[in-house]
Amino acid sequence: MPQPPSTSPAPRITYGAVLGSPHVARLLGGTLTGRLPAGMAPASIILWTLTTGGGFAFGGLLCALYGLASGLSQPLKGRLMDRYGQSTVHLPAALFSSVLLTALPFAGPPGGPALTTALVTAAGLTAPPLEAGLRALWPSVLPNPRLRHAALALDTGAQGLLYIVGPLLAAALASAYSPAAALVTTAVLGLAGTVVVATAPPSRRWRPVPATGSDIPERRLGERSLVALFVALLGTGFAIGALNVWAVAMAARFSAEILSGLLPAAFSAGSFLGGLVYGRRAWPGSTDRQLLFSSAVFLAGWLPLLAGPGPHATTAMVVLPGAFLTVVVTCAYAVTDALTPAARRSEAYAWLICSIGAGQSAGSALAGRLAEHPLALAALPTAGATFTLAVLLLTRPGQSAFHYGRNHRGHP
Structure with missing residues (x-):
C-alpha cells in the first residue's frame, strides 16, 4: 500500500554549503560592501555638515534627501537593469555616486546650501541598485531552490547589519581623522564593492528573459x-x-545616549539572527501562510512595547519583531518572484525596496513630530505592523503567488 507523502519539514541545510557555492560569497560580500554607503553616507553627511556650521536641521534634511533619492530611484534603475543588464547600470551609477560624495567636502560652505543639496541628492539618485540586482542573480547562481531560500534569508538578514556597521564606521573615521575622510571612505567602499559585484561572471553574463506574448496575462495578474x-x-x-x-x-528621555544606537542595533541583530534560523530549513505551509504568520508575529512583537517598558526591557523586546522582519521580507521576495514576469523582475524587486524605504521615511517623519509624546511614539511601530497585516489579510497577494506557482510554474 503506497504511503502518503510526508508533510514534515525538510532537514536543515548549512550556510557553509550556501557560501561555498560558486560566486555566492563574492556576490554577497561585494553587495554588502557596495551598500555600506546606505549606512555610512547619512552619518558622514550629518557629521560633515556640523563641522562646516550647517547645523542639525540642514544635516537632517540632507540625510533625508539622500535616502529618498536613493529609494525612489530604485524602480527606474531596476528597469534599466532589466533592459540593459547589470554591469551596464551598476558601474556608471557607482562611479557617479562615489565622485559626488567625494566632491561634497570640496563644495564646503563656499558652495552654499544649494550646491551641497544638489550633490547629496544626485549621489542618492545614482546609488547603484545592488540589492535588487543580487536578488535577480540568485536563481542563476543557485538553481537549487533550498539553497536559494537560505541565501535569500541570509542576504535579507545581513542587510540590517549595514545600519549598525555603517554609522559606527563613519563615526570612528570622523573621530580619528575627519568627517571629510569618512565621506571619501564611504565613496571608495561603495565603488569597490560595486566593482566586485559587477565584474563577477554571473553579473556580467546576466540578461533578463525577453518578454513574450504569453507574459501579458501574467503581468496583469502580477x-x-x-x-x-x-x-x-x-x-x-x-x-x-x-x-x-x-x-x-x-x-533623551532616560538620559542614556547609547540607546539611540542600541535599540536599532538590537532590532537589526534580531533581523540577522532571524534570517539565519529561517534560512536553514524549508518550513511547512505555503508562501501565503508564512507571509501572514510572520506578519502577525511581527505585529505581536510590538504590542508589549505599548506598556512603556524601561530601556533594558525595550532593548530585549525589539529583537522579536526584528527577527520576523526578515521572514516577512523574504516571503515578500518569494511572492514578487512568483508573480512577476522574468523580463520585469529586477524592476519588481526595486519597487519592493522602494516601498519599504518610502514607509520608513514616512515613519521617521511622523515620529519626529510626535517625539514629545512617548505613548503616541511607542504606538507608531504597532500601527505600521497592523497596517501591513490588515492589507495582507484583505488582499492575500501571497495566496495569489501560491496558486499561480502551482498552476503555471510547477511549484508545489
Whole structure:
C-alpha cells in the first residue's frame, strides 16, 4: 500500500554549503560592501555638515534627501537593469555616486546650501541598485531552490547589519581623522564593492528573459497582486522608521545616549539572527501562510512595547519583531518572484525596496513630530505592523503567488 507523502519539514541545510557555492560569497560580500554607503553616507553627511556650521536641521534634511533619492530611484534603475543588464547600470551609477560624495567636502560652505543639496541628492539618485540586482542573480547562481531560500534569508538578514556597521564606521573615521575622510571612505567602499559585484561572471553574463506574448496575462495578474503587496510593505517600513526616531527620543528621555544606537542595533541583530534560523530549513505551509504568520508575529512583537517598558526591557523586546522582519521580507521576495514576469523582475524587486524605504521615511517623519509624546511614539511601530497585516489579510497577494506557482510554474 503506497504511503502518503510526508508533510514534515525538510532537514536543515548549512550556510557553509550556501557560501561555498560558486560566486555566492563574492556576490554577497561585494553587495554588502557596495551598500555600506546606505549606512555610512547619512552619518558622514550629518557629521560633515556640523563641522562646516550647517547645523542639525540642514544635516537632517540632507540625510533625508539622500535616502529618498536613493529609494525612489530604485524602480527606474531596476528597469534599466532589466533592459540593459547589470554591469551596464551598476558601474556608471557607482562611479557617479562615489565622485559626488567625494566632491561634497570640496563644495564646503563656499558652495552654499544649494550646491551641497544638489550633490547629496544626485549621489542618492545614482546609488547603484545592488540589492535588487543580487536578488535577480540568485536563481542563476543557485538553481537549487533550498539553497536559494537560505541565501535569500541570509542576504535579507545581513542587510540590517549595514545600519549598525555603517554609522559606527563613519563615526570612528570622523573621530580619528575627519568627517571629510569618512565621506571619501564611504565613496571608495561603495565603488569597490560595486566593482566586485559587477565584474563577477554571473553579473556580467546576466540578461533578463525577453518578454513574450504569453507574459501579458501574467503581468496583469502580477501588477494587481504586487501593488497590494507593496502597499502592505509601506507599513513594515513605517514601523522601522518610527523605531529609529523612538530610539533617539528614549535616549533623551532616560538620559542614556547609547540607546539611540542600541535599540536599532538590537532590532537589526534580531533581523540577522532571524534570517539565519529561517534560512536553514524549508518550513511547512505555503508562501501565503508564512507571509501572514510572520506578519502577525511581527505585529505581536510590538504590542508589549505599548506598556512603556524601561530601556533594558525595550532593548530585549525589539529583537522579536526584528527577527520576523526578515521572514516577512523574504516571503515578500518569494511572492514578487512568483508573480512577476522574468523580463520585469529586477524592476519588481526595486519597487519592493522602494516601498519599504518610502514607509520608513514616512515613519521617521511622523515620529519626529510626535517625539514629545512617548505613548503616541511607542504606538507608531504597532500601527505600521497592523497596517501591513490588515492589507495582507484583505488582499492575500501571497495566496495569489501560491496558486499561480502551482498552476503555471510547477511549484508545489
